[in-house]
Amino acid sequence: MNFKGHKKRKSSKLNLHFHKNLSKISFHKTRTTNYFFRIMSGLGITVTVIIGFLAVLILRSSSWMLKTWNNLSMEELVFHIKSPLQGTNEGMIRDYIVSCLIISLVIAVVLAAIFIITKKNRMAHRISILTTLVISGLTIVLSVRHVWTMLDITAFSNNHNTYSTFIDDNYVDPSDVSIKFPEKKRNLVYIYLESMEMTYADKNNGGAFKENVIPELTQLSLDNENFSGTENILNGGTSLTGTGWTVAAMFGQTSGLPLLIPIEDNSMNTQEHFFPGITSLGDILKSAGYQQSLLIGSEAEFGGRKLYFTEHGDYNMWDYNYFKNIGGIPQDYRVWWGFEDNYLFKFAKKKLTELSSSDEPFNLTMLTVDTHFEDGYLCPDCSDTFGDQYSDVMACSSKKVTEFVDWIKQQDFYDNTTIIISGDHPTMDSDFCDSVDEDYQRKVYTTYINSAVEPENTAYRDYATLDAFPTTLAAMGVNIDGNRLGLGTNLFSNTPTLIERFGIDSINAEFAKNSRLMENLTSDIKTDDDLNISEQETVEEVQTPVVTADLSVIPYDYRTGRFQVNINNLVTNGTVDLQAVRCAVWAAEDQSDLQWYEAEQREDGSYVVNVMARDFGYVQAVYNIDVYVSDTMGENQLVGRVNGEIVG
Numbered sequence: 001m002n003f004k005g006h007k008k009r010k011s012s013k014l015n016l017h018f019h020k021n022l023s024k025i026s027f028h029k030t031r032t033t034n035y036f037f038r039i040m041s042g043l044g045i046t047v048t049v050i051i052g053f054l055a056v057l058i059l060r061s062s063s064w065m066l067k068t069w070n071n072l073s074m075e076e077l078v079f080h081i082k083s084p085l086q087g088t089n090e091g092m093i094r095d096y097i098v099s100c101l102i103i104s105l106v107i108a109v110v111l112a113a114i115f116i117i118t119k120k121n122r123m124a125h126r127i128s129i130l131t132t133l134v135i136s137g138l139t140i141v142l143s144v145r146h147v148w149t150m151l152d153i154t155a156f157s158n159n160h161n162t163y164s165t166f167i168d169d170n171y172v173d174p175s176d177v178s179i180k181f182p183e184k185k186r187n188l189v190y191i192y193l194e195s196m197e198m199t200y201a202d203k204n205n206g207g208a209f210k211e212n213v214i215p216e217l218t219q220l221s222l223d224n225e226n227f228s229g230t231e232n233i234l235n236g237g238t239s240l241t242g243t244g245w246t247v248a249a250m251f252g253q254t255s256g257l258p259l260l261i262p263i264e265d266n267s268m269n270t271q272e273h274f275f276p277g278i279t280s281l282g283d284i285l286k287s288a289g290y291q292q293s294l295l296i297g298s299e300a301e302f303g304g305r306k307l308y309f310t311e312h313g314d315y316n317m318w319d320y321n322y323f324k325n326i327g328g329i330p331q332d333y334r335v336w337w338g339f340e341d342n343y344l345f346k347f348a349k350k351k352l353t354e355l356s357s358s359d360e361p362f363n364l365t366m367l368t369v370d371t372h373f374e375d376g377y378l379c380p381d382c383s384d385t386f387g388d389q390y391s392d393v394m395a396c397s398s399k400k401v402t403e404f405v406d407w408i409k410q411q412d413f414y415d416n417t418t419i420i421i422s423g424d425h426p427t428m429d430s431d432f433c434d435s436v437d438e439d440y441q442r443k444v445y446t447t448y449i450n451s452a453v454e455p456e457n458t459a460y461r462d463y464a465t466l467d468a469f470p471t472t473l474a475a476m477g478v479n480i481d482g483n484r485l486g487l488g489t490n491l492f493s494n495t496p497t498l499i500e501r502f503g504i505d506s507i508n509a510e511f512a513k514n515s516r517l518m519e520n521l522t523s524d525i526k527t528d529d530d531l532n533i534s535e536q537e538t539v540e541e542v543q544t545p546v547v548t549a550d551l552s553v554i555p556y557d558y559r560t561g562r563f564q565v566n567i568n569n570l571v572t573n574g575t576v577d578l579q580a581v582r583c584a585v586w587a588a589e590d591q592s593d594l595q596w597y598e599a600e601q602r603e604d605g606s607y608v609v610n611v612m613a614r615d616f617g618y619v620q621a622v623y624n625i626d627v628y629v630s631d632t633m634g635e636n637q638l639v640g641r642v643n644g645e646i647v648g
Helices: 003-068 074-082 090-120 122-150 153-159 166-170 215-223 246-255 281-287 302-311 320-325 341-356 389-409 412-416 465-475 498-502 504-511 516-521 528-540
Strands: 187-193 291-296 316-318 362-367 417-423 446-449 548-557 562-571 578-586 595-598 607-612 621-631 636-646
Touching: 003 090, 003 122, 090 122, 166 504, 166 516, 187 246, 187 341, 187 389, 215 389, 215 417, 215 446, 246 281, 246 302, 246 465, 281 291, 281 465, 291 302, 291 341, 302 316, 316 320, 341 362, 341 389, 341 412, 389 417, 412 417, 417 465, 498 504, 548 621, 548 636, 562 578, 562 621, 562 636, 578 607, 578 636, 595 607
Parallel strands: 187 362, 187 417, 291 316, 291 362
Antiparallel strands: 417 446, 548 562, 562 607, 578 595, 578 621, 621 636
């Protein structure tokens, strides 16, 4: 027998078996490795796509922001970032979504497709990934650097670590000033013109354009008072730091203060108060017995306008929601920011007729909207005169405003009525003023019509929009001891303005720094974290009751738009020095819609709170109502909780 051959064959079989097993192990190792690399590859693609998406989004967002808000300041940006979106122009939001978000998503999808296609070619795949990461990184760095430079964030940061006594030294508290009204009080019509500058007039009349796009407004200002003295050209107020957007402009022209809110503080919409420590034009007129109203074509809540004007002057809010609720406009009607200026002037004529029928003096404050950036709202009445939409919108506004003033002049109440027209701030349109010489000082449009007094100084005056505060009262025949209120100066007097004393650049530099006075005036402002903690403590805290009361709710009445909370048999057990009774009302789980109401005491000692549906945007829901009592030390004690409901 050939044993050698048998052994050889046996050995060969063993080798074959060994190699088969080895092959299987190698196969499994390879499969595992390939699986691992596929996961890592997929993860790398995902991360790179996300980075690419963020790079495009940051680039587009920064470009959109600087284009949308021309001459944007860091102070304004901080304010609007902190502000809720309620009342914001829906067209602006859509423009951002299309211009920034959707484009970024499209680029991200394209990148993902490229990476998937190039996976078969390892070299091409790696190059595409690496190239995308490098370009994305550079894009993010350069975009952030550009925004940082344009907004001068370094200076903003440094200024917020530096204190100045300028505001503190020059502020005149109106509560300390003797203010005397004439025996027969004059009515006031105050018209804020959105983004209206004297710049839009021709150079011969003090503007900066070759062709005058606001000829009617130009003549109106020249025929009345703009404080240009004997030069007989347009003149207007300079928007200083903290007055360059609508809410800040309205606040500045009625309080004499810039709206300087610390960066850590949030928007005024979320606050219980709007600068409670100041005395404004509205406060002064309210004390003098004026009936006051704010008429605007947008939502009053936006930017804290409702809070400011109701707290300082108890203004009636005649805004987009008001006219929609009373049937002035269709329920589904919305153009631009709410309703256009055609409706605004129509409603203004009706309301002025109603106000003038009363024996009480009135203050009607208005804000136009058609001329808002970008490019304005082109209504059917606007003609194609200049071949540029924004110019045509400005020209249309010039005609409408002047026609409205002419209508007022024909009314019986005009003889005893002062009309003040002022731009709220310079335009934020991205390119409308690109041709304006850099040395030209852009000022808002200004005119005082049917003033009770004449200027003592016939020289051309350099002034700020802050000077409107005392000047408005002076135009109404009010005597102001010292001719200064807030940081403003009565322009009808010989008293120099702060700009005439210190210069624009110097004042802006001081406004950009911290102020002890402004810190005191904003000390009640709470951050989002502060509000959440405070609300959690007051709403969720369980404690032994030291105050008892019988709580009940009268159901919602759609005719009045409210439900009523009754607090009866309130007993403090002698442990609480009662100062006020307040209600916290909310429906949202995160309390984002929380509103505070102070209860009104009845003659029988009970308390009542009217919860208004308009304060919650008429959202139909079950609302939580926590009732508190406040003592003289400001401490809150929970009385109990009930529920109310807004129904359709």
